Amino acid sequence: MKHRIVVLGAGYAGAYAAGTLARRLSPADAEITVVNAEPDFVQRLRLHQLAAGQEIEAPKLTDVFAGTEVRLRLARVTTVDPERQVVTLADADGGGELDYDTLLYALGSHGADHGVPGVAEHAFDVAARPSALRLRERLDSLCKGDEGGRVLVVGDGLTGIETATEIAESRPGLSVTLVARGELGAALSAGARGHLRQVCDRLGVTVLEHTSVEVVEATRVLCADGAALASDATVWTAGFAVSPIATAAGLEVTENGRIVVDRTMRSVSHPNVYAAGDSVYVIGDSGRSLPMSCASAGYTGMQATAAIVGRLTGCKIPNIKLEYHGNHISLGRRDGILQMVDGEAQATPKFMGGRKAARIKAAIVRMSLWTTSHPTFGLPKRKHHLAAVPDVSAEKAAA
Ligand SMILES: Cc1cc2nc3c(=O)[nH]c(=O)nc-3n(C[C@H](O)[C@H](O)[C@H](O)COP(=O)(O)OP(=O)(O)OC[C@H]3O[C@@H](n4cnc5c(N)ncnc54)[C@H](O)[C@@H]3O)c2cc1C
Numbered sequence: 001m002k003h004r005i006v007v008l009g010a011g012y013a014g015a016y017a018a019g020t021l022a023r024r025l026s027p028a029d030a031e032i033t034v035v036n037a038e039p040d041f042v043q044r045l046r047l048h049q050l051a052a053g054q055e056i057e058a059p060k061l062t063d064v065f066a067g068t069e070v071r072l073r074l075a076r077v078t079t080v081d082p083e084r085q086v087v088t089l090a091d092a093d094g095g096g097e098l099d100y101d102t103l104l105y106a107l108g109s110h111g112a113d114h115g116v117p118g119v120a121e122h123a124f125d126v127a128a129r130p131s132a133l134r135l136r137e138r139l140d141s142l143c144k145g146d147e148g149g150r151v152l153v154v155g156d157g158l159t160g161i162e163t164a165t166e167i168a169e170s171r172p173g174l175s176v177t178l179v180a181r182g183e184l185g186a187a188l189s190a191g192a193r194g195h196l197r198q199v200c201d202r203l204g205v206t207v208l209e210h211t212s213v214e215v216v217e218a219t220r221v222l223c224a225d226g227a228a229l230a231s232d233a234t235v236w237t238a239g240f241a242v243s244p245i246a247t248a249a250g251l252e253v254t255e256n257g258r259i260v261v262d263r264t265m266r267s268v269s270h271p272n273v274y275a276a277g278d279s280v281y282v283i284g285d286s287g288r289s290l291p292m293s294c295a296s297a298g299y300t301g302m303q304a305t306a307a308i309v310g311r312l313t314g315c316k317i318p319n320i321k322l323e324y325h326g327n328h329i330s331l332g333r334r335d336g337i338l339q340m341v342d343g344e345a346q347a348t349p350k351f352m353g354g355r356k357a358a359r360i361k362a363a364i365v366r367m368s369l370w371t372t373s374h375p376t377f378g379l380p381k382r383k384h385h386l387a388a389v390p391d392v393s394a395e396k397a398a399a
Contacts, residue, residue: 002031003312003386006087006100008077010036010061011044012294012372013277013301014106019375020305021104022068025312029386033071033098035089036061038129041373044108045294045365047132048163048330051124051235052170053139058129059373068376073098077107080249082270102272102312104304105246105259109278109292112241118216123154123236126163138233139171149174152221152231154213155238156180157187161196162330163237168203169332177206177229179221184209188327188347192339195353199331240292242279254281264307264317265300274308276300284322286343291324294368299323314387328361336361 005025007018018034025032040058050056061072075091080103087103089095111127113119124135142149151174153164164178178184178200184207185193200207212224220230242257252260252269258281260268265280267273277297282290290296303320310317326340336357340350352360371377 002029003101004099005030005032005102005104005308006098007032007034007104007106008080008087009106009108009277009279010034010041010064010072011106011108011277011297012368013108013297013304014104015041015061015064015372016298016375017104017106017276017301017305018070019065019068020302021308022065022070023376024305024309024384026385027069030312031071032069033073034061034065035073035075035077035087035098037074037076039074040129041369042129043365043369044127045368047126047129048159048166049170050129051126051132051135051139051163052166053136054170057369059369064373064375077245080105080245080251080273082249082251082273085272100272102308103274104308105251105273105275105279106277106297106301107243107245107279109240109242111236112239113236114238116214116216116236116238118221119236122216122218123234125236126159127240135233135235139167139174142232143171143173150230150232151176151235152179152229152233153177153235153237154179154216154221155236156184156207157237157239158327158329160235160237161185163235164205165199165203165331165335166333167235168205169334172204175206176204177208179211179213179229180207180209181212182210188337188339189349189351191349192337192347192351192353195337195351196331199335199353203332240278246275246279263303263319263322265304266307274304276304282322284324286323286345288343288345290322291345293324295324296322298368298371309384312386313384315384328357328364330358330361332358333362334358 007014021032046056075089078090079088087098111125126132153160168176185196213221215222220228246259247253247257259275265274278292284290307317329337338352338357340348
């Protein structure tokens with residue numbers, strides 16, 4: 001019987017990993033199935049652009065995996081049962097179960113509301129395509145009508161900064177306010193912060209610092225200091241959270257639900273489960289955990305596939321670097337910031353701001369799309385046959 005590998009999620013980590021596995025393992029021995037809720041590859045890095053009204057490419061996953069022998073299952077994963085080695089799926093036909101021998105969990109993340117009342121009911125976000133499209137519709141109606149046009153972006157992390165500047169540039173008729181809990185761009189170097197302020201001024205983005213939003217209502221938000229800020233569209237960008245599926249499955253997770261793995265991306269509690277991308281908690285080469293990011297999705301996806309192939313074929317498992325060098329932030333289409341960070345993930349004084357930074361960011365985004373939508377390009381064509389498949393239950397017992 002073939003070894004059944006199931007990859008959950010076809011985002012930056014999962015799509016690349018599924019293609020890589022298909023290229024490396026002989027289809028005579030291994031059957032690779034990727035499960036994804038959406039039929040397209042979603043460029044999450046560009047969802048703020050989609051919300052602002054721009055068109056972004058969304059390659060069909062059937063095209064991405066064409067010729068790779070990867071089986072694509074369009075369905076929503078609802079549960080994972082690692083004891084029975086079964087994944088439960090929901091789709092238009094009622095779903096069903098999928099058995100696996102090896103699981104690669106790469107379900108990414110979604111916007112975190114941090115329990116703030118009203119976020120789920122009244123706020124928009126750019127963490128997923130459907131929600132970005134809902135925001136875009138709202139911005140369209142604000143631009144058409146005369147009901148106002150006050151957009152409040154809550155959260156001045158990288159996503160909030162990118163979203164506020166993108167909307168301000170694409171829709172100059174709207175008034176955009178960026179609400180920051182502390183000082184604007186606190187995680188950036190002094191130089192980068194100064195550049196960010198200049199760009200916000202140029203684009204007409206009002207910055208409200210040291211402001212904590214405690215309640216979101218339909219037409220306003222209420223702040224900790226008692227202030228009420230009127231808003232026609234509140235965009236919540238105050239961080240990301242992961243799906244509760246891994247926790248419910250009984251996998252060892254951190255307190256916020258990210259799967260704890262070893263250096264090879266293998267679950268520390270369930271040896272035939274691997275994880276990659278935003279879902280995984282892993283200590284990088286600097287000794288700190290890798291942040292949720294596209295670069296981390298790439299490195300963790302590569303390491304997970306290298307480990308799966310190595311363990312199944314008896315080949316040596318290489319150590320893929322697990323590093324994080326910096327933040328690439330777009331500020332609309334004509335400006336940006338590249339902020340270098342040190343081994344402690346702290347901003348160094350080294351940064352680049354301006355048009356060149358915007359071009360580099362755009363090139364990185366294009367490259368991420370290209371490598372993900374051509375997941376087998378450039379890999380060795382040699383297909384490995386499986387060695388005697390290790391008995392993971394025996395390994396688990398020994399551990
Ligand atoms: C607006 C925005 C801008 C960003 N900008 C940057 C940036 O500039 N640089 C950077 O490094 N990072 C950025 N990020 C973060 C980056 O997008 C993520 O870190 C990255 O997408 C993680 O990759 P992933 O493969 O783990 O998850 P994803 O890319 O989210 O892929 C997860 C996949 O799983 C699918 N899925 C989820 N749940 C289920 C389910 N239950 N059943 C079936 N399928 C499911 C999803 O449809 C998706 O296809 C940005 C994020 C956003 C939202």
